[in-house]
Amino acid sequence: MKQERVVYVNGEIVPESRAAISISDRGFLLGDAVFDSTRTFGHRIFRLREHLDRLYESLRWMRIDPRMTKDEMADLTMDVLERNLPTVDERDDVWVTQRVTRGLRLASADIQGAADRPTVIIECFPIPFVERARYYRDGLSIITPSVRRTPPEAMSPRAKTHNYINLIQADMEARAQDPRAYAVLLDMNGNLCEGNGSNIFIIKDGVLLTPKERYVLAGISRRTALELAHELGLEAREADLDLFDAYTADEAFVTSTSFCICPVASINGAAVGEAGVPGPVTHRLQSAYSGLVGIDVVQQYLSRLS
Amino acid sequence: MKQERVVYVNGEIVPESRAAISISDRGFLLGDAVFDSTRTFGHRIFRLREHLDRLYESLRWMRIDPRMTKDEMADLTMDVLERNLPTVDERDDVWVTQRVTRGLRLASADIQGAADRPTVIIECFPIPFVERARYYRDGLSIITPSVRRTPPEAMSPRAKTHNYINLIQADMEARAQDPRAYAVLLDMNGNLCEGNGSNIFIIKDGVLLTPKERYVLAGISRRTALELAHELGLEAREADLDLFDAYTADEAFVTSTSFCICPVASINGAAVGEAGVPGPVTHRLQSAYSGLVGIDVVQQYLSRLS
Amino acid sequence: MKQERVVYVNGEIVPESRAAISISDRGFLLGDAVFDSTRTFGHRIFRLREHLDRLYESLRWMRIDPRMTKDEMADLTMDVLERNLPTVDERDDVWVTQRVTRGLRLASADIQGAADRPTVIIECFPIPFVERARYYRDGLSIITPSVRRTPPEAMSPRAKTHNYINLIQADMEARAQDPRAYAVLLDMNGNLCEGNGSNIFIIKDGVLLTPKERYVLAGISRRTALELAHELGLEAREADLDLFDAYTADEAFVTSTSFCICPVASINGAAVGEAGVPGPVTHRLQSAYSGLVGIDVVQQYLSRLS
C-alpha cells in the first residue's frame, strides 16, 4: 500500500491528510504568510539555499520572524524530504515547500495583533508531470489577461506570499477562453510581467530577454536560465518588453521551479516564431538545464504523455 | 467556567480551539477565499441580509460557488450565533463572520485546479471594546502610509477576500511610527481611499464626504452613516478627496462594522478641526447610529475605559 | 439581376465596385479622415441630423473643412440613400455613411501639407443581419483584452476617425480565443470603456450604468438607450465601471448603430446575471427601441437565423 506523505507543522510531523492549521491563523484569515518552493530532480533537492535566502527576504519584507535560522530551516526541510521520498515514484519528483505565517490572531486584542509564535509548515507535493506533459510537446498557449499585475507600490511582487488573488483572477480570465492557456500578466505600464509562479523569456535575434526583476518574482529557474545562457555564450538581459516584442519574437519560453524551461507556442493566439516548439535556442537551454540538474527534464515530462 | 466559542466548519460545529482547515486548502495556500462580517448590537445581529448580499457578490467576482443559498447561509449563521451567545458577556458583542474558500488543491493535477467542494466556515469573534475604548475618547490618529491601495485593475477592493497583505503593509508602516495609529491608504491617484476594514468620512462646511465606492470596500456601516446623514438632513456624498481636503476638514470619522462611527483626532499629525472629538456633526451621527441599533454605541466603548 | 450599390465620391455617383480614392489621399496614407454612420430602419433613415452634428464635431477636432454645409451633406446623403434603396431587400437595412478626408498629400511640399480640397464620400453598406442573428439569440460573449483604449491625451476616442488599429488589435486578441467574441476594451484607468463601434451598459439593481462619455465615442444608440430608459422610468447614468461591476451585474447589453440593443451573455467567460438573455430590463429597452424606430429590431435579427 502506498505510504502517505507527511508534513512538518510547528514542530510535529503529521500525515498530510491530517495536517491542518487553526482557522484563527493569520495565514488563513489574511493570507498573512510567505513561502518558498524548490523541487527535486531525480529525488535530489535543487538549490535549497537559494530558495531559503529568498524565503528569508520575503519574511523580512513582511516583518515576520520565523524563530529559526536558515540552517535549522534547511535541516528540517531535508528531514521532511527524506521522510517523503519513499512515497515518490522513481519517475516522479516533488516540490519541497516551506511556509511561515505570522501566527494566530489575538483574541481580546486589536485585530491587527498577532500571537508571537509564527506557524511553520514544511511539505512535499507531487509535480503533475502527466497533466503537464502536453505543454512540453505542444508548447504553452499564453494569454495576457486584462487584469494587471499588482504594482510594487501596493504589494511587492518580489515576495512570495499567500496572496494570490490577483494571479487567480488573471488565470480565470485566460482559462475561461482556453482551459489549457496560461496567463502572463502585463504590469501597470503595459509591459509583460509574469504568470502564476512563472517567468517569461523571449528570444529575438539570438538574444534572451526577460522582464525586469523589479516587477516580478525573480524565480530561481529564471536566474538559472540566465546563467545557462551566459555559459552558452548567449546574450541575455532584462528589458521592458511589451506585446510588440511578444508578437515579433523568434522564440519564447516560460521558466518555473516545476517547468524548468517550457516552450511557448503562441501568445494571444499568434504563433511565436516559425520554428515550432521548442525553437533552437530554447532547445539548447533545455539541454543545458538537463545537464545542470542531472536528469533529462524534457524527457521526464514527455515520457508521461498518454 | 467560561464556555468555549464554537465554529461551523463544513457542516460540523466544533470548539474554536479545534477548528482547523487543511493545509491544502486554497484559502490558506493562496488566500483564495472570501468572507463577510456583521456584528451584534446588544446580542442582536445587524443587517445580516445586506452582509450576505455582499458576501455573494464577492463569491461571484471570485467565481466560487458556495453550494448553499443565502437563506441556508443565514440559517447557519443564526445557529452559530445562538450557540455562541452564552459565551458573550452582556456588555460585549461579537463579530459574526462567514468564510468561503475554493476548497482543497488537487493533488496530481494542475496547481490551478481546485477540488469541487468549497470550505465554509462560520464563526463569532469578540469585539475588543476594552482595547479600543481609548479611540472613542481620544479620537483616532490617522496616518496615510506610502503604500498605495491595490488598484481595481489588479484586484478589486470591493470584494472582501483573504488577501490582506496590501493593508497589512500599510498598517506596519503606520504603526512603526505610532503603535496606536490607523492607516488610511491613498489610492493610485493619490486620493484618500480606505483603511483595514474601515471607511473614512470628512465633514466640511456641514457636508459629509467619503471616497467613491469604486476604490473601496463600501462598508455596510458606511452606507448606514450615509443613510443616517440623509435622515438628519445633512448633505452627504461620494467624492475624490485628497490630503488638502483632509487637512482642511472640520471633522472626520471612520466607520467600520465594529467601530460604527469613531472620530478622527488627527491626520498625519495635523489636528482635524478645532472642536476636539467628536465634532458636533460626528456626535449627531453617533447618536443616530445608537438610535438605529438600539444601544448606545459610544457608551459601549467608553464604559470599558480603564 | 441585382442592381449594384452606388457611392458618392467627390461630386460623382459611381458604382461601388469602381468607387476608389487616390493612393495619395491622406485618408488612406495616414487615416487622416473622419466619418459617421447612421442606419435605416425599414428603409427609413435614423437621426441623420444627430449623426451629422457629430460628424461636424469630428471634423472640427481634426481641423478639416468639408467645404459643404450640414444641409448640403444631408441632401447628398438622402440622395445616395435613395439611389441605393432599390438594392436593399425589404427585410434588410443599411448603414449610411459619410467620410471626409483631408485630401491629397502635396507633391513637392512638406509631407504634412495637404491639398486644399477634402475628399468626401457617401455610401450605403448592408448590415449583416444573417451573420449577427445568433448574437440576438445567444447574447454576446464579451472579452476584455489586455490592449487598452487609446487615452484622450493621445487621441480622443470621441471623434470617429479612420484610425482603428487600437480597436483592431483588441479584436484580434479577443477573437484569437473565440472567433465570435466581442472585445470591450478597458481604458487606461482599468475602467470598462467601449468596443469597436459599440457602447456597453450594465444593469444593477434596476439601474442602467454606462461608461462616461469622456473616454468613449458616445454613440447615438447609447444616447437613445439612455433616453428610452428615462422614458421607462429607469434610473440611468454614466459611471466609472470596472470588472467587479461587470461580473456582479444583473444584466448587460451593447448598443451600436446596427445592433441597437444586443444582450450580453458573458464577460470573460463569466455568465452575466441569472436570467438568461435578454434579461427583463434589456427586454423592455429593446421593445421601447422597436417602438421608437417603427420596426421590431429584435425580430429583424432573429428572423434571419439559419
Next chain:
Amino acid sequence: MKQERVVYVNGEIVPESRAAISISDRGFLLGDAVFDSTRTFGHRIFRLREHLDRLYESLRWMRIDPRMTKDEMADLTMDVLERNLPTVDERDDVWVTQRVTRGLRLASADIQGAADRPTVIIECFPIPFVERARYYRDGLSIITPSVRRTPPEAMSPRAKTHNYINLIQADMEARAQDPRAYAVLLDMNGNLCEGNGSNIFIIKDGVLLTPKERYVLAGISRRTALELAHELGLEAREADLDLFDAYTADEAFVTSTSFCICPVASINGAAVGEAGVPGPVTHRLQSAYSGLVGIDVVQQYLSRLS
C-alpha cells in the same frame, strides 16, 4: 515632357495619377495597413533589406499576411524604383515605399472580417529638398505639444502603420504656433519620444542620447546615427530624456529617412547649446553620414536654398 511616376498596385504598374484603391479597402476605412519607406541617395537605394525586415515585423504585429516573401517584395521594389528613376532630377532623390493593407472589407459579413487578399502598393515619392533646405541652414524649431504619444499598451509606436492621427494632432498643435515648427511628442511618462517619422537625439558632454526604442519607431536612420557615433568613438546610448535634458543639451538633432541628420536650433523656443547649428558633434555625424551614403547629404539640401 516630364514623365509621370508609376506605382505598383496589386500586381499592376499604373501611373501615379491613376493609382487608386477601393473605398472598401480596410487600409482606407480603418487605416488597417502598414508601410515602410527607405530613400535613394544619388539614386541608389539605402538599406532596403533593413527596411523590409521592419516592414515584415509591422505585418506580423498586425497579423497581416502579405502573400509574398521579402525577396519578392525586394524585387518588386527595385523594379518600381527603376521605372521611376527617369522621372527624378539628378539633384533629387526619392522615398521608396511599400504599403500593405489587410484588403477589402467583406460585404455580408461581420465588419471585422477582411477579404483574404491583402492590398500591396509600392511607390516612389520625391523628397522635398527645396522646401526643407532652410532647416539644414537654420536648424529645426522643435515644439513639444501637449498631445502625448500613444502608449504601447494602446497601440505600439514600433509598427509603422496608416494610423497617424496622434501625430497629426501633435503637428497641428505645434504648427498653429509656428508653421515651420516640428513637433516632438512626449510619451505618457513625460519623456521625449518622437516626431512624425523622426527620432530625436541630444548631445551632452560629448555623449549622444536618444529615447528608448520601446516608445518610438526606431528608425533606420536612428540606428545609422548610433552606428556612426560608435565608429567615431563617441559614446551613444538610449535613455529616458525629458525637457530638462532638452533645455540643457549642448546640441540636438533629428534623424529621419529623408532628413538623415538635421540640426535642432531650439526646443520650445529655448536655443539649444551655444554653438549655432550644426554643433560640432552633429557636424561630424553629418559628414560621416555623407561618407556612408556616398553623397553630401548636407549639400544636397543647402544647394536648393532659394
Next chain:
Amino acid sequence: MKQERVVYVNGEIVPESRAAISISDRGFLLGDAVFDSTRTFGHRIFRLREHLDRLYESLRWMRIDPRMTKDEMADLTMDVLERNLPTVDERDDVWVTQRVTRGLRLASADIQGAADRPTVIIECFPIPFVERARYYRDGLSIITPSVRRTPPEAMSPRAKTHNYINLIQADMEARAQDPRAYAVLLDMNGNLCEGNGSNIFIIKDGVLLTPKERYVLAGISRRTALELAHELGLEAREADLDLFDAYTADEAFVTSTSFCICPVASINGAAVGEAGVPGPVTHRLQSAYSGLVGIDVVQQYLSRLS
C-alpha cells in the same frame, strides 16, 4: 508728485520701494509661504472675507500659524488699502494681497526648522489695465503647454503658495511661441486644468463647464461666474474636460481676480466657436459680473486701449 504705495511688513508700514524681507526668510529661500489676493472694483474691495477664508485654508494645509485672527488680518488689509488708495488713479483698481511666510530659517539648527514668528506682508499692486486691454478686445490665445500641472499627491494646486515654477515653465513654453499667449495646463490625466492664477470655462450647447475643483485653485472669480450663471438660469457644472471639449466648444472664457471674465479667442490656434469674442453667453456673464461689482468691468479694460 505721485505718492508712493506702502506695504505692511510685520507690523510696520513702509514705502513699497523699501519693503523687503530677510534673505533668511523661508518664504524666499524655499517659497515656504502662502498668499491670497482680492482686488478693488471702483476702489472698493471685493469679497475680502472669502479670500481670507481661502488664505487660512492655505495656511492650515501648510501648517503655518499666522499669529493673527481673520478679523485682525481683515482690519490690517483695509488699513493698507486705505493708505494706498490715494495713489490709485480713479480709472484704475488694485490687487490687495496678504502674504504669510513660515519665518526665518534658524541658524545653528536643522535647516528644516523655522523661527517661530511668521512673516506677514500686506500690499496693493496695480492691475495692468493698459497692457491687458487688448485681451478684452481680441480674446485670449490659449496654449496648452506640454508641462503638466503638478499633481495633488505632490503638491496641492488648491493652496495658493509662493511655489510657481510649474506655472512659470508652462508660461515660458507658451510665450516662446507667442508672447501674448496664455498657458492653460493639462493635469496629469490630460484634462484641462488651470492657468497661472486663472480658471477656464467652456460653453457647449448653452452649458457652462469648468474643470473640477480637486485639480485647480478654485478661484473666487470662478465661483462668482458659477453663481452668476445659476442666477441667469444657465446650467453650469464641473467636469473632466479635454482638448476635444476645447476644440468643439461654442465659447470659452477665463476667470481671474483681475480679469473677471475674459473671452478666449483660440485654443492651440483653433478658433473657439464661430461667434467672435465675446460669445453671447460670455457677454451675458460679463454684464452680470459688472452688475454685481458695480462697475463696467469690460469697459474698464477697453477704455484703456491705446
Next chain:
Amino acid sequence: MKQERVVYVNGEIVPESRAAISISDRGFLLGDAVFDSTRTFGHRIFRLREHLDRLYESLRWMRIDPRMTKDEMADLTMDVLERNLPTVDERDDVWVTQRVTRGLRLASADIQGAADRPTVIIECFPIPFVERARYYRDGLSIITPSVRRTPPEAMSPRAKTHNYINLIQADMEARAQDPRAYAVLLDMNGNLCEGNGSNIFIIKDGVLLTPKERYVLAGISRRTALELAHELGLEAREADLDLFDAYTADEAFVTSTSFCICPVASINGAAVGEAGVPGPVTHRLQSAYSGLVGIDVVQQYLSRLS
C-alpha cells in the same frame, strides 16, 4: 566679540542681519529663483566648479540669465567665503551658496514679466554639526511619506530651485510622527526618490544602488560616493528601487553636501541590515570620503555630541 557673517547682494557686501530682498522680487513672490550650495571642509571649499556647473544648468532650464560668467561667480564666491571665514570656529564648516532670482516683478506690466536685472546673492551659512551629530552616531530614521516627489513633467527635480513645498510637505508628514525622522519621498511610480537635499543609497550583496538621476537632484556628494565606490572596487549603479529593496537592504546611507555619507538605521521603522550603523561598506566609504576631503568627516560630527 563674534564677528557677523556677511552676504553678497547684487554687488554689495552687507551684514547678514541686514541682507534683504525686495518684496517685489520674483524669487520671493513666486520662488522664481535657483541656487546651489557647496560646503567647506576644514575651511576649504569643495568642488566649487562642479556646483557652479550645476547652478548654470538650473539657470538655463529656468531661462534666467545671471549676467555674469561662471568665473565671475566663482571669484565672488571665494571673496564672500574669505570674508566669512573669520566668523567660523575652527571645528566648524559652512555651506557656501549662490542664489539667482529672475529679478523684480514689473509694475504696470503683465505679472508674468520681470525686470531685466536678476538678483544675485552669495552667502555662507553654518552647518549644524551639534544638532546633527546624533545621526552619525545612531543612524537616520527614514520615513517614506505618502506625498510623492513632483514628477519631471510638472517640474524637474534636477534643477535646484526655491520651490520646496513638495519636500516641506513630505517632511511635515514624516516629522509629525518622529521629529528626528528624515523623509525620503517615492516618485510617481513608487520608486525611492530623494529627500530634502539628500540622496539615498542602499547596499545589497556588496553592490551600491541609488535612484536614477532622471527623478532626483543628482547631488555632487552622490556623485562623489559613486566615484569613491568605483575607486574601492565596489559595484555601484543607478536603479529603480522600491520598498522591497529598502526593507531587504544590507545597509543604507544618505548623501548630502553637509552630511557627506550618513548611515541609515531604519526605514519606516524596519531596521536596515543586521550590522548596526555604520555598516561595513558604509564605513569604508566614509573613510574614503574623509581621505578625499582631507578631514575626518565622521569625527567632525561625532566630536560635537553632547
